[in-house]
Amino acid sequence: MQENSPLLSKNSELLRDPAAIASKLATYHVADVVDALNALAPAVAASALESMPVDKATDVLEQPGFDKPQELIERLPLGRAATIVGAMSADRRADIFRRLSEPERARLSARLEPSIQSSVQELLAYPPMSAGSIMTTEFVSMPAVWTVEQALQHIRDVGGAKETVYSVYVLDPISYKLLRAISLRQLILSDHATLVIDVGPPRRPITVSPLTDREEVARLISKYDLLAVPVIDEKGRVLGIVTVDDVIDAIVQESTEDVQKFGGMEALNQPYMKIGLITMIKKRAGWLCALFLSEMLTASAMQGFQNELEKALVLTLFIPLIMSSGGNSGSQATSLVIRALALREVQLRDWWRIAVRELPAGLMLGSLLGIIGIARIGLWQVTGLYDYGSHWSLVAATVGAALIGVVTFGSLTGSMLPFVLQRIGFDPASASAPFVATLVDVTGLVIYFSVAYVILKGTLL
Secondary structure, eight states: OOTTOGGGOTTOGGGGOHHHHHHHHTTSOHHHHHHHHHHSOHHHHHHHHHHSOHHHHHHHHHSTTOSOHHHHHHHSOHHHHHHHHHHSOHHHHHHHHHHSOHHHHHHHHHTSOHHHHHHHHHHHTSOTTBHHHHOBSOOEEEETTOBHHHHHHHHHHHGGGSSOOSEEEEEOTTTOBEEEEEEHHHHHHSOTTSBGGGSSOOOOOOOBOTTSBHHHHHHHHHHHTOSEEEEEOTTSBEEEEEEHHHHHHHHHHHHHHHHHHHTTSOOOSSOGGGSOHHHHHHHHHHHHHHHHHHHHHHHHHHHHTHHHHHHOGGGGGGHHHHHHHHHHHHHHHHHHHHHHHHTTSSOGGGHHHHHHHHHHHHHHHHHHHHHHHHHHHHHHHHHTSOOOOTTHHHHHHHHHHHHHHHHHHHHHHHHHHHHHHHHTTOOGGGSOHHHHHHHHHHHHHHHHHHHHHHHHTTTTO
């Protein structure tokens, strides 16, 4: 929906008539309806939703783009809310319940059918980041002894009540263990007299457990080009399916959280413009204070080299250069390793392989920067742009050698930190760029002044 839509204008006459809003929204795509309702006050949006037909309201609430869908549900009359929630897909219904307050959850649950209550409780029992938490229990299955004709008739009979019919799942008629996953296309193109177990190539279906991390589910769906992946229990029976659209929604949320963590702050659970000032401060203040306290170690390190600084003030000119170079190299390495871990390109046991790669990479990158630094000092000295003193060549050598050490240390530290965090049970994304930069800043100063002491001893020091 366009931002200049009359519906979103505070002066619009439609805002005084929820029924008129509902009528107007009936002509829009459901995704645009979500945008429009997000732009309205919760009370007005809830009234508009109440005025819509049940099927339309259900389609709208099925969309993942709502900022606070639980607010609309809580503002609806209880009977109306129960009707809409009861008509939702199982995974979206569980997501709504997860966001509701406990009193509202109990009130709404009491108005639902027992089978729906049981389904909600089953999904809520799984961890939020797991396959079980985002799966839908609405799928099409059939025994292996059925023919294609029976299968197609079964899909016609029950398909309308299912969220998706990307694939059908063939089960052992006795144990109900999953034997085969068949795409709808394969089924349609097969001879009607063929048994469903004989449709498609005889390969084991790709499955996940309900506790599988949703990022791993996304990786499998991407790797095997699936539209849905079945979730099975320890006996091989199908509990539900995770569809590709559910994975996309989950990964967009996960990626957003990771990007925010990279910036050195807690993940936001709402869009930026919807976050209150106090909440924003709380999310950012913790990490900012921790980084500030860490940066105070930089001042302590400089105090430790106060005598050297007094003797060779020229060294202070290159402190920002040294610190930023180490932080930048560390941030690069951290970003590369975190992404590789997220994509399962490397495992925890591969830490030594990463170290072996980053050590020479850091030496080469540091040497490159060191050469540039030496050339810069020499050029300024020769052309008269700045006089670094009679020992300018030693100062240049100090800067060049320090850059090699700091960049190498930054690359190695930045690449190892995500492995350390994962090993102790933290999210590797917590190894944010500001955190790595702060860590390398302190050690970079120590390396810089230690190199200076060795090279300039007996001259400037």
